[in-house]
Each structure stands twice: as C-alpha cells, then as structure tokens.
Amino acid sequence: MNEPAIGGAAAILTARGLTRSFSGFTAVKNVDITVQRNTVHSVIGPNGAGKSTLFNLLTRFLEPDAGRIVYRGEDVTRTPPAQLARQGVVRSFQISAVFPHLTVAQNVCVPLQRLSGLQKVFWRSTACLSALDDKVHALLRQFGLSEWADTAAGELPYGRKRALELATTFALEPDLVLLDEPMAGLGTEDVHRVADLIAAQAGTRTIVMVEHNLKVVERLSDTVTVLCRGEVLAEGSYAEVAADSRVLEAYIGH
Numbered sequence: 001m002n003e004p005a006i007g008g009a010a011a012i013l014t015a016r017g018l019t020r021s022f023s024g025f026t027a028v029k030n031v032d033i034t035v036q037r038n039t040v041h042s043v044i045g046p047n048g049a050g051k052s053t054l055f056n057l058l059t060r061f062l063e064p065d066a067g068r069i070v071y072r073g074e075d076v077t078r079t080p081p082a083q084l085a086r087q088g089v090v091r092s093f094q095i096s097a098v099f100p101h102l103t104v105a106q107n108v109c110v111p112l113q114r115l116s117g118l119q120k121v122f123w124r125s126t127a128c129l130s131a132l133d134d135k136v137h138a139l140l141r142q143f144g145l146s147e148w149a150d151t152a153a154g155e156l157p158y159g160r161k162r163a164l165e166l167a168t169t170f171a172l173e174p175d176l177v178l179l180d181e182p183m184a185g186l187g188t189e190d191v192h193r194v195a196d197l198i199a200a201q202a203g204t205r206t207i208v209m210v211e212h213n214l215k216v217v218e219r220l221s222d223t224v225t226v227l228c229r230g231e232v233l234a235e236g237s238y239a240e241v242a243a244d245s246r247v248l249e250a251y252i253g254h
C-alpha cells in the first residue's frame with residue numbers, strides 16, 4: 001500500500017518515532033530520520049549513542065518497539081530483511097559476504113549472477129566469468145581491483161578486501177546502500193582510497209553511513225544526523241552540525 005510521501009517527494013527512506021529498548025534500557029528513542037534520494041547521509045555520535053541499533057532497525061535486522069519505516073512510499077516497518085534487500089536496500093557487509101577461497105573476480109561474479117537471474121551456480125567454474133566477463137571487469141576496474149582479479153579474496157590486503165566488499169555490494173545495483181563503519185580498521189592510505197570509492201558512487205546512489213571518521217563524514221556527506229543517548233541531537237550539513245555547541249559538548253562529554 002502506498003503511503004503519503006512523508007519527508008517530501010525526494011525522500012527515499014523515512015523513519016518516524018523509531019524506538020528500541022534492551023532490558024529496559026532505551027538505545028534508540030523516538031528517532032525521526034529522512035534520507036533524500038541520491039545523497040550521502042551519515043549518522044554520527046559518541047560511543048553508545050545508538051548508531052548501530054538505528055542501523056539495524058533501518059535494515060530490519062532488529063524489530064522496533066515503536067515507530068515506522070517507509071521506503072519509496074511503502075511501509076516496510078515489518079518487512080523481513082531479505083525482502084527489503086530484494087526491494088533494493090542493500091546493507092554492507094553482512095549480506096555481501098566475501099568468500100575467502102574464491103578469487104576476487106569470482107566474488108564479484110556471485111552478486112552479478114544473482115542479479116542476472118542465472119539459475120545454476122557456476123561460480124566454481126569459468127562459465128560464470130565468461131557469461132558476465134565484461135561486467136565483472138568493469139566492476140573490478142571501478143573498485144581498483146583489476147590487478148587482484150585472480151587472487152583469492154582471503155589473501156587480499158585489508159584495504160583491498162574492503163574495496164571488494166564495496167564492489168560486491170554495489171554490484172547488486174542497490175537503490176539504497178547502508179554502510180556500517182566502512183573505514184573501521186583501515187590505515188590512512190586505505191581510508192583515502194575507500195572514501196574515493198564511496199565518493200565515486202555518490203550522486204547516482206543513496207548511501208546511509210554510520211561512521212566514526214569525521215574527516216570522511218565531512219568529505220562525503222550531504223546530511224549528517226547526530227545521535228546522542230539514543231536521540232537525534234542535531235541534523236544538517238556537516239558544517240552546520242559541527243558548529244552546534246551541543247554536538248561538541250556531546251563528544252567532549254564522552
């Protein structure tokens with residue numbers, strides 16, 4: 001059933017009044033969020049602010065105690081995560097798991113195969129690669145992985161593995177991608193490289209990102225929502241929220 005366009009016509013995902021408690025402790029409290037199509041929307045906040053809980057609620061990995069979620073005009077508050085993924089909401093990195101014993105090219109082939117609707121699983125053979133060769137190699141180029149095509153994914157350096165996770169996520173041509181701390185564990189050089197990869201996708205996809213690296217948030221985000229103690233403390237451009245004294249206090253307080 002189509003819902004009235006809460007959040008405006010350009011909104012792709014809206015949540016209203018999202019609330020979730022654990023054993024009497026409210027981790028996410030009455031959160032409203034509106035994600036505009038083809039923007040990068042980051043969720044930041046001090047440790048324990050409720051970012052992961054919100055992320056899990058939006059991707060339907062957690063049930064809300066209250067509130068509703070609307071995706072492209074449809075109420076998805078109770079939609080199972082797998083169905084939401086089929087509707088174009090793809091979450092890294094849990095869904096786009098990397099298979100360590102497959103090569104990088106074979107890993108990219110898996111989601112492409114799913115997308116193309118091929119019935120049989122050919123990923124151990126060369127059949128898949130020849131059928132989807134051009135697409136595989138275009139994706140590998142796009143994500144800086146061409147020279148690693150024949151390397152087993154498990155042997156990739158950490159930063160390249162993150163690039164592969166992104167490649168398999170974006171291979172599914174999602175309308176909305178949710179990235180959970182894409183810079184976690186990366187060294188400075190890899191942070192720049194992975195941020196470049198995400199920046200290259202921005203504008204043609206909608207990206208929601210939970211991220212601790214504020215430099216990356218500043219560079220990539222159109223909108224930033226700041227959570228503190230489970231509630232929305234501030235929202236706006238990075239410059240706007242960074243200039244908000246309550247945001248500074250929340251970070252210093254932690």
Ligand SMILES: Nc1ncnc2c1ncn2[C@@H]1O[C@H](COP(=O)(O)OP(=O)(O)OP(=O)(O)O)[C@@H](O)[C@H]1O
Nearest residue numbers: 022023026027045046047048049050051052053054
């Ligand atoms: N499954 C759970 N059971 C009990 N408490 C939980 C659970 N998940 C989260 N919490 C609590 O909810 C609060 C918010 O946690 P959450 O992981 O969402 O915060 P976060 O902002 O992602 O933190 P971090 O930046 O440290 O990852 C924390 O106090 C946490 O201990």
